[in-house]
Amino acid sequence: MNSDHIVRRKLSDEVFDRLAGMITSGEIGTGETLPSERVLMERFGVGRPAIREAMQALANLGLIQINHGERAKVREITARSLVRQVDLAAQFLLNASPTNLDHLKQARRFFERGMVRSAAELATPDDLAQLRDALAAQRQQIGDVPAFIRADMLFHRQITRISGNPIFDAVSEAMLSWLQAHRTDLLIWPGNEEVTLREHAEIIDRIAAHDAEGAEAAMVRHLDRSADLYGPRPSTG
Amino acid sequence: MNSDHIVRRKLSDEVFDRLAGMITSGEIGTGETLPSERVLMERFGVGRPAIREAMQALANLGLIQINHGERAKVREITARSLVRQVDLAAQFLLNASPTNLDHLKQARRFFERGMVRSAAELATPDDLAQLRDALAAQRQQIGDVPAFIRADMLFHRQITRISGNPIFDAVSEAMLSWLQAHRTDLLIWPGNEEVTLREHAEIIDRIAAHDAEGAEAAMVRHLDRSADLYGPRPSTG
DNA sequence: TCGGTATAGTGATCATACCAGTTCTCGTCA
DNA sequence: TGACGAGAACTGGTATGATCACTATACCGA
Numbered sequence: 435m436n437s438d439h440i441v442r443r444k445l446s447d448e449v450f451d452r453l454a455g456m457i458t459s460g461e462i463g464t465g466e467t468l469p470s471e472r473v474l475m476e477r478f479g480v481g482r483p484a485i486r487e488a489m490q491a492l493a494n495l496g497l498i499q500i501n502h503g504e505r506a507k508v509r510e511i512t513a514r515s516l517v518r519q520v521d522l523a524a525q526f527l528l529n530a531s532p533t534n535l536d537h538l539k540q541a542r543r544f545f546e547r548g549m550v551r552s553a554a555e556l557a558t559p560d561d562l563a564q565l566r567d568a569l570a571a572q573r574q575q576i577g578d579v580p581a582f583i584r585a586d587m588l589f590h591r592q593i594t595r596i597s598g599n600p601i602f603d604a605v606s607e608a609m610l611s612w613l614q615a616h617r618t619d620l621l622i623w624p625g626n627e628e629v630t631l632r633e634h635a636e637i638i639d640r641i642a643a644h645d646a647e648g649a650e651a652a653m654v655r656h657l658d659r660s661a662d663l664y665g666p667r668p669s670t671g
Numbered sequence: 672m673n674s675d676h677i678v679r680r681k682l683s684d685e686v687f688d689r690l691a692g693m694i695t696s697g698e699i700g701t702g703e704t705l706p707s708e709r710v711l712m713e714r715f716g717v718g719r720p721a722i723r724e725a726m727q728a729l730a731n732l733g734l735i736q737i738n739h740g741e742r743a744k745v746r747e748i749t750a751r752s753l754v755r756q757v758d759l760a761a762q763f764l765l766n767a768s769p770t771n772l773d774h775l776k777q778a779r780r781f782f783e784r785g786m787v788r789s790a791a792e793l794a795t796p797d798d799l800a801q802l803r804d805a806l807a808a809q810r811q812q813i814g815d816v817p818a819f820i821r822a823d824m825l826f827h828r829q830i831t832r833i834s835g836n837p838i839f840d841a842v843s844e845a846m847l848s849w850l851q852a853h854r855t856d857l858l859i860w861p862g863n864e865e866v867t868l869r870e871h872a873e874i875i876d877r878i879a880a881h882d883a884e885g886a887e888a889a890m891v892r893h894l895d896r897s898a899d900l901y902g903p904r905p906s907t908g
Numbered sequence: 909t910c911g912g913t914a915t916a917g918t919g920a921t922c923a924t925a926c927c928a929g930t931t932c933t934c935g936t937c938a
Numbered sequence: 939t940g941a942c943g944a945g946a947a948c949t950g951g952t953a954t955g956a957t958c959a960c961t962a963t964a965c966c967g968a
Contacts (some may be wrong), residue, residue, distance in 0.1 A: 442928090442929090443729070444740075445951075445952070446950095446951090446952095454763075457763075458763060458766060458767075470917075470918060470919080471918075471919070472917090472919095473917080475953095480952080480953085481950095481952055481953040481954070482953075482954080482955070483720075483951080483952055484951090484952070484953090486720075486919090486920090487723075487724075487727060487951095488719055489919095490724060490727060490728070491727070491731060493733075494728060494731045494732075495759060495760045495763075495891055496760060496761070497763065500919075501918095501919080501960090501961085502916055502918080502919050502959070502960050502961080503917085503919060503920095503959075503960035503961035503962080504918070504919080504960085504961060504962080505917090505918070506919090507918085508864065511760060511763050511764045511767055511772075512764070513764065513774070513891075515760075516757050516760050516761060516764055519756065519757055520753050520754075520757055520762060521821075522732060523732045523733060523748060523752075523753050523756060524753060525749050525751065526691070526694075526695060526732075526734065526751070526817070527748045527753055529695060530695075536836065537837060537838045540834075540838075541836060543840045544785055544839075547785070548781055548784070548785045548875075552781070556955070565839075580690055597777075598777060599777055600774060601774045601775065601777075601778045602778065603782075630751045653842070657844045664933065681919095681920070681921095682920075682921070682964090683920090705947075707949055707950080708949075708950070709948090709950095711948080717921085717922085718921055718922040718923070718962090719921095719922080720920080720921060720922070721921070723920090723950090726918095726950095736951095737950075738928050738930085738932080738950080739928070739949080739950055739951065740928075740929035740930035740931080740948085740950060740951095741929085741930060741949070741950080742933080742948090742949065742950085743949095809938090837915085850955055864926090
């Protein structure tokens with residue numbers, strides 16, 4: 435245990451900072467390529483492992499994309515790419531304990547309740563048309579369970595998109611995909627599709643009426659149905 | 672020339688999966704140590720770079736902690752560690768465009784509105800006592816701006832904690848720290864402290880009265896003060 | 909001009925050596 | 939006997955050089 439707090443940073447961390455600086459400063463813009471590893475190790479006066487570790491870290495952050503045989507390219511950072519970065523860790527977290535899954539389900543309920551309120555306040559005729567399109571598209575998928583579930587997720591994301599905030603969109607996408615990976619909270623199984631579609635239609639109606647309270651209540655009923663039905667656990671596997 | 676779309680995964684990815692499997696399967700529990708790199712390279716029949724890359728990736732995910740001279744230790748995954756993982760990328764995202772910052776501010780507003788509603792519904796006498804303690808602690812910090820801001824963030828996190836969901840706590844902590852890093856949306860400056868404290872007290876009162884509507888309204892007034900005061904930019908929204 | 913191939917460039921992987929920390933061992937000394 | 943400290947042994951960090959696998963490009967032939 436060191437008595438002083440001086441942390442000796444790894445050499446690759448310094449390289450990381452310099453590379454990150456080149457990106458954020460705009461010296462290397464989105465879509466452009468970084469110098470090759472061999473050039474960088476000479477320019478920075480370090481060995482190749484330091485360069486590679488730093489670049490792997492940047493790639494893990496989603497800042498750059500590395501492909502075999504090509505030079506690394508700078509990628510655009512978005513709320514989506516940022517959320518996607520934690521996808522794997524989130525899976526580990528959810529697998530670690532069922533409590534975590536409960537917390538996520540609660541967070542999703544909280545999120546959807548607020549989002550549908552916001553949607554009821556903000557929805558334009560165009561937004562409503564897109565919601566109805568999403569509902570129609572979902573109806574088309576009856577009989578194909580995976581496709582129906584995908585359409586279901588898209589419907590909920592469509593509500594989120596009305597906010598116009600890409601952060602909400604990214605969060606919605608992530609939470610739904612994580613829940614789907616655990617085959618829970620999706621309240622869909624063969625024979626049940628009509629119930630889901632009816633509830634979705636009801637939600638659209640309340641949004642169209644700009645009835646925030648009613649929309650939230652309809653969403654809560656829709657989401658809470660899973661709690662009622664997943665107790666006896668229907669044999670959907 | 673690949674005729675199919677099979678992407679040749681990197682060797683370190685295979686190692687990553689095997690190591691991750693050893694962790695998630697419980698073969699190596701939290702706090703325990705992984706085998707050394709040299710042992711692993713022999714066991715897996717790969718070179719040291721493959722092992723190191725995989726372990727660096729695990730460390731970036733927050734699954735393990737690597738210290739010079741010691742063996743890597745398995746860390747507990749929490750919502751907090753998961754959010755912290757994107758801290759750096761979030762900074763890049765917020766620096767990239769002021770629009771992203773606006774989106775984050777909106778997200779924070781959405782979050783706090785719902786959280787304070789939830790708090791008004793759930794708060795126990797003990798929760799209220801902690802909130803009042805947090806307020807008193809903040810009052811003690813008048814005159815020390817950084818400490819006052821830290822206390823301010825703790826007050827808001829305390830409201831979030833009433834939900835009992837660690838995900839919310841982690842999200843609250845992250846959003847506040849990101850906003851603070853951009854010195855915005857904190858509505859605090861010397862001479863202004865009393866206004867903040869008064870608004871916080873009002874929020875506590877509404878929570879104590881289990882008045883969700885009133886608490887939300889008080890929170891909105893509190894948060895919107897920043898929009899009025901930060902910059903001459905006319906807030907048409 | 910077009911198309912395919914040879915070539916150079918790039919990342920991926922390995923082997924080896926050595927440096928820089930930590931942990932453990934064991935002998936020394938009070 | 940027991941506390942302590944020097945040093946061995948172990949572990950991660952870094953450097954170097956070589957080689958493999960993949961990509962892009964320049965060149966050459968039809």
